[in-house]
Amino acid sequence: MKVCLIGLNHQTAPVEVREQVSIHLNRLPAALRAFRELDGVLDCVILSTCNRFEVTCLLNEDTPPEGVFAQFLKGWYALEPRAVFPCLYFHTGREAIRHLYRVASSLDSLVVGEPQILGQVKDAMHAARQAGCLNTQLASLFDKAICAAKKVRNETEIASSAVSVSYAAVELARKIFWWTEG
Numbered sequence: 001m002k003v004c005l006i007g008l009n010h011q012t013a014p015v016e017v018r019e020q021v022s023i024h025l026n027r028l029p030a031a032l033r034a035f036r037e038l039d040g041v042l043d044c045v046i047l048s049t050c051n052r053f054e055v056t057c058l059l060n061e062d063t064p065p066e067g068v069f070a071q072f073l074k075g076w077y078a079l080e081p082r083a084v085f086p087c088l089y090f091h092t093g094r095e096a097i098r099h100l101y102r103v104a105s106s107l108d109s110l111v112v113g114e115p116q117i118l119g120q121v122k123d124a125m126h127a128a129r130q131a132g133c134l135n136t137q138l139a140s141l142f143d144k145a146i147c148a149a150k151k152v153r154n155e156t157e158i159a160s161s162a163v164s165v166s167y168a169a170v171e172l173a174r175k176i177f178w179w180t181e182g
Helices: 015-021 026-037 063-077 082-088 093-104 116-130 136-155 165-176
Strands: 002-009 041-048 052-059 089-092
Touching: 002 041, 002 063, 002 093, 015 052, 015 063, 015 082, 026 041, 026 063, 026 116, 041 116, 041 136, 052 063, 052 093, 052 136, 063 082, 063 089, 063 136, 089 093, 093 116, 093 136
Parallel strands: none
Antiparallel strands: 002 052, 002 089, 041 052
16 A cells, blocks of 8 residues: 555645635535545545645555545546646645655645644644544554644744744734834
8 A cells, every 4th residue: 555645735736626625614524535445545634724735645656646535536526627626735645644744734725824724724634533444554544743843833833933924914014014003
């Protein structure tokens, strides 16, 4: 089996595409089960936020991630894969694990250091576990990514500056309009 991560985010896809593949929390269990039932999928976790959509999964060694995701796009969304594929990234093995660690640690966020993503990763893992789509190996990978993210937050100054898009906008406005204060 192999670890794969398939996704799109604020860097690779416009808002319109991200909205097309977004999954509301109340539909997440059904989406997880639908993905898990695809040929070659052993387990999966789906992370769906306003800035990203990612599926981390364990696949049979001979199962191509592109084919699995194309099936999911057609079956779950009734989308033609060619409409979404230019926006996707596919990672396997170490690259998939590295990407998951970067996401959980907020190194791959619109605003680096924002704290919400760690909670969203935890929620995605919990939803996958509740839906019966998370085995020991994938759960261990997520547990380690969460521990690493906590270590990054506690042992670095990653969150010492702007931690949300709105906070960054306010700080920028203050710098631009500094003469209107006080």
